[in-house]
Amino acid sequence: MCGFDCCPGGAKFDKLRNLRPDRIFAIWDERLLMAKKPRATCSDAGGVSTSRDTLSDPPQHRWHASNGGIDTVLDILVVAAHPDDAELGMAGAIMNFVGRGKRVGILDLTSGEPTPHGSLEIRARETAAATEILGIAWRENLRLPNRSLESSLEARRQLAAVFRRTRPRWIFAPYWVDAHPDHLAAVELIEAARFWSKLSKSDLPGEPHHPQRIFHYFSIHLRLAVQPSMILDISDYWQRKRAAIECYHSQFIEGRSDGGPTLIDRFRDEAAHWGWLIGAEFGEPFACREPLGIRSFDELT
Numbered sequence: 351m352c353g354f355d356c357c358p359g360g361a362k363f364d365k366l367r368n369l370r371p372d373r374i375f376a377i378w379d380e381r382l383l384m385a386k387k388p389r390a391t392c393s394d395a396g397g398v399s400t401s402r403d404t405l406s407d408p409p410q411h412r413w414h415a416s417n418g419g420i421d422t423v424l425d426i427l428v429v430a431a432h433p434d435d436a437e438l439g440m441a442g443a444i445m446n447f448v449g450r451g452k453r454v455g456i457l458d459l460t461s462g463e464p465t466p467h468g469s470l471e472i473r474a475r476e477t478a479a480a481t482e483i484l485g486i487a488w489r490e491n492l493r494l495p496n497r498s499l500e501s502s503l504e505a506r507r508q509l510a511a512v513f514r515r516t517r518p519r520w521i522f523a524p525y526w527v528d529a530h531p532d533h534l535a536a537v538e539l540i541e542a543a544r545f546w547s548k549l550s551k552s553d554l555p556g557e558p559h560h561p562q563r564i565f566h567y568f569s570i571h572l573r574l575a576v577q578p579s580m581i582l583d584i585s586d587y588w589q590r591k592r593a594a595i596e597c598y599h600s601q602f603i604e605g606r607s608d609g610g611p612t613l614i615d616r617f618r619d620e621a622a623h624w625g626w627l628i629g630a631e632f633g634e635p636f637a638c639r640e641p642l643g644i645r646s647f648d649e650l651t
């Protein structure tokens with residue numbers, strides 16, 4: 351049993367069914383229009399009911415927490431190849447930004463499915479539950495093809511249009527070394543779309559916009575001894591980050607061996623390692639290819 355209230359049967363999950371007037375939920379995939387809602391159960395095994403005939407309302411593709419408008423301007427946009435990458439790599443930073451009054455959004459490029467224990471319906475519900483914990487203003491899915499993500503001209507056009515629409519000051523992208531081709535394609539795509547987004551005299555919708563910086567978070571499929579540019583103290587956010595990660599039951603808990611350290615234990619140990627390097631309990635590493643400017647050394651831990 352996951353022990354958190356973000357899974358079906360939990361309080362937060364139930365809250366998601368009662369859409370508040372200031373939030374607009376749209377569909378994640380047209381197929382989900384035909385899906386039905388799961389029974390409100392969270393089994394002792396921690397399982398999520400997946401039977402299509404027990405589902406009713408479609409999970410959401412879009413999440414706009416402000417005025418429900420499409421033209422949501424963000425301070426920070428986290429771009430992820432798959433739902434769960436953003437939570438894994440930088441849930442602590444996201445909650446830190448939100449706590450400081452920044453408008454943060456996540457753009458998932460693909461559905462992340464198929465996976466061994468997931469489905470479109472399950473993944474969408476898990477994403478909704480994690481999004482609720484993060485407390486972010488905006489989340490969408492670009493519906494590019496999972497496992498076949500490419501930095502194509504059409505994908506670049508779509509992503510550049512999102513940059514122009516959301517106008518983030520900073521973008522967060524995956525790390526540029528990885529085993530997962532989707533993650534590598536995402537990095538190339540994000541950098542190209544950032545460039546296109548600023549172009550004038552183009553047929554892209556919206557006004558030109560150039561996100562000032564790209565930072566890279568670590569959610570990688572390699573056991574690399576990475577050298578980050580900086581580490582954020584996320585000690586105040588670790589428990590909520592863990593809860594957000596555990597919402598992705600199909601990805602990190604179901605079917606995993608519970609002998610020895612679990613995958614969630616590994617994530618905790620990793621966060622503790624990064625925290626230890628900066629004298630904090632838990633940390634999150636980030637990289638940046640460009641030099642960072644600072645006005646004072648006072649903010650350094």
Ligand SMILES: [Zn+2]
Nearest residue numbers: 431432435533
């Ligand atoms: Zn991923």
